[in-house]
Amino acid sequence: MVLEDSEYSVFELDITEDDVETAYGKVHCTMKGAPKSNRPTILTFHDIGLNHKSCFESLFNHKDMHEIMQHFAVCHVDAPGQQEGASTLSTEYTYPSIDQLSETLPVVLKHFGLKSVIGMAVGAGANILTRFALKHPDMVEGLVLINLSVQAEGLMDWAAQKITSWTHALPDTVISHLFGKEEIHNNHELIATFRHLITNNINQSNLQQFVKSYKSRRNLEIERPVQGGIENPRNLRCPVLLIVGDNSPAVDAVVDSNSRMNPTTTTFLKMADCGGLPQVDQPGKLIEALKYFIQGMGYMPSASMTRLARARTASNSSLERNRNRSGTNTDEQRGRSHTDVSMESTSGTEHSSLVPTQSVELSC
Numbered sequence: 001m002v003l004e005d006s007e008y009s010v011f012e013l014d015i016t017e018d019d020v021e022t023a024y025g026k027v028h029c030t031m032k033g034a035p036k037s038n039r040p041t042i043l044t045f046h047d048i049g050l051n052h053k054s055c056f057e058s059l060f061n062h063k064d065m066h067e068i069m070q071h072f073a074v075c076h077v078d079a080p081g082q083q084e085g086a087s088t089l090s091t092e093y094t095y096p097s098i099d100q101l102s103e104t105l106p107v108v109l110k111h112f113g114l115k116s117v118i119g120m121a122v123g124a125g126a127n128i129l130t131r132f133a134l135k136h137p138d139m140v141e142g143l144v145l146i147n148l149s150v151q152a153e154g155l156m157d158w159a160a161q162k163i164t165s166w167t168h169a170l171p172d173t174v175i176s177h178l179f180g181k182e183e184i185h186n187n188h189e190l191i192a193t194f195r196h197l198i199t200n201n202i203n204q205s206n207l208q209q210f211v212k213s214y215k216s217r218r219n220l221e222i223e224r225p226v227q228g229g230i231e232n233p234r235n236l237r238c239p240v241l242l243i244v245g246d247n248s249p250a251v252d253a254v255v256d257s258n259s260r261m262n263p264t265t266t267t268f269l270k271m272a273d274c275g276g277l278p279q280v281d282q283p284g285k286l287i288e289a290l291k292y293f294i295q296g297m298g299y300m301p302s303a304s305m306t307r308l309a310r311a312r313t314a315s316n317s318s319l320e321r322n323r324n325r326s327g328t329n330t331d332e333q334r335g336r337s338h339t340d341v342s343m344e345s346t347s348g349t350e351h352s353s354l355v356p357t358q359s360v361e362l363s364c
Contacts, residue, residue, distance in 0.1 A: 013069065020111045022104040024096035028083040032060070033073035035114055039299060040141045042074045043105070043117035045125030047147070048211050049174030051083050052076035054197045055122055059279040064287045071300055072118070077108060079124075081206030088205045095209035098124070098217040102131035109139060118294070120144040122279070123177070123250070124214040130236065131220065137237045142297050144290060146243045146278060149253035150220040150260055170208055171198045179276040180247045187275070222260045240266045241293045245274030245281060267293070 016031040030052060035041050046055035056076060059065060079101060081089045089095070096104070105128075109117065116139055119129040126145040133140040175184065175195060184191055198207075223233035240261060244254040251270075258268040269289055275281045294300050 018111065020104075020108050022107045024100045024104055025080040025089075025093060027080055027104050027108065028078040028086070029108055029112070030076040030078075031073065031112055032076070033069060035073045035112065036071075039072060040116040040118050041112075041114050042068075042072045043108075043114075043119050043129070044074065044076045045119070045121040045128050046078065046082070047121075047123030047125055047178065048214050049171070049178060049194075049198045049202065049207060050122070051078045051202065053084060054194070054201060055125075055277075056120075056279065059283045059286065062283045062287060064284050068287070068291065068294065068300070075108065075112060075114065075117070077105070079210050081203055082210055084201050086203045086206055088203055089209065095213050097213055098128055099131055101213070102128045102135065105129075105132045106136055106139065115139075116141050118142045118144070118297075120146075120290075122146040122277070123149075124210070127214070127217060127220070130222075133236055133238060134220070134222075134234065140238050142239045142241075142293065143236065144241045144243065144293060145257075147248060147250035147254060147276070148242060148257045149250065150222050150257045151253065152217055152219045153215050170204060170211070171195055174198050174207070174211070177249065180245075180249045182247050183275040190275075190280075222257075224260050225262055225264075235260075235262050236265070238265070239293070239297055241269060241289065242266060243269045243271065243278055243286065243289070245271045245276060245278045247274060248276040248278075250276065 013033045018029050018031070019026040020029050044052060044056050046052055060069065060074065080096065081087075109115075118141055119133065121129040121144075123146070126148040127150070129140075129143060130145065130148065130150065133143055175191060175198070178194065179187075179191060222235050225233055225235065242254055242258050242261070244251055248254075254268075254270075258266065271278050271282060271285060273282075274285075278286050291300065
């Protein structure tokens with residue numbers, strides 16, 4: 001779907017744009033609002049074929065997001081050469097790997113004087129922020145990851161991608177990554193909008209290099225903690241909200257990613273009747289989940305709730321809030337309750353966990 005203009009209202013914030021110089025090239029950053037010393041900043045990273053505007057603008061302009069933005073500054077990061085109006089990268093420039101892109105983020109935090117962040121990212125950006133959090137856990141208080149794949153591109157996927165590249169233009173390849181077959185066949189307005197954005201707002205030479213970098217990523221090698229298993233396996237230390245639409249081409253990848261996460265700190269949210277970009281397709285529903293996630297971290301205790309609250313009443317379901325986590329970047333210990341909820345039943349997924357988990361089916 002393409003959201004109506006009535007979903008948005010004007011919300012003015014101070015905006016600062018900077019090209020931050022890193023060891024792997026310049027990254028274009030847009031800071032909205034003033035960072036607050038007593039809480040993290042929301043840091044975003046986009047998917048391939050997008051930049052911070054096409055990926056997140058509709059979400060952050062949504063009226064329901066304004067309450068969050070009154071409490072948190074937002075720093076949008078564009079991968080090298082992916083921002084609107086970017087010139088073609090020099091032929092002498094070697095595009096950074098996904099690991100190297102994750103290493104640009106500590107430089108961004110230092111540039112803006114940020115102590116910690118809540119990361120929010122889609123697809124390739126989700127993979128980059130996950131690597132950042134694994135290497136720099138003290139800088140990340142929480143992660144909201146849409147369409148995350150922790151695995152490298154498989155051999156069959158690589159072969160299919162290679163064949164597709166011979167017969168399809170780059171925008172078609174990106175469209176098939178972002179959207180499922182049902183959306184592509186049925187939601188012509190949405191696909192036409194994003195095809196235009198991909199073709200006209202992103203430098204195609206630079207985009208090709210970013211796509212190649214993401215397709216060449218390594219496995220994240222995250223291991224889920226299990227009783228009697230490896231002591232202190234490689235995993236994320238912060239609360240994580242994994243999100244995917246039920247019609248997204250990334251469903252299998254996100255389910256697999258969830259199976260590798262720590263179940264005591266991870267919430268898996270599968271959004272019903274939602275496509276490849278939940279932040280565009282159903283921003284209000286996603287924002288409601290984001291508010292619960294932030295509340296679970298100990299922030300915004302008085303945030304207003306509407307959509308999910310009604311859905312919970314209708315389904316006689318309650319959200320589980322039974323786990324606590326201490327803060328890593330505050331002077332005092334902050335209690336953090338964990339929410340384990342899904343908008344789609346995940347009973348068909350095998351879970352190996354340290355504590356019982358609950359799956360709640362909601363229709364919003």
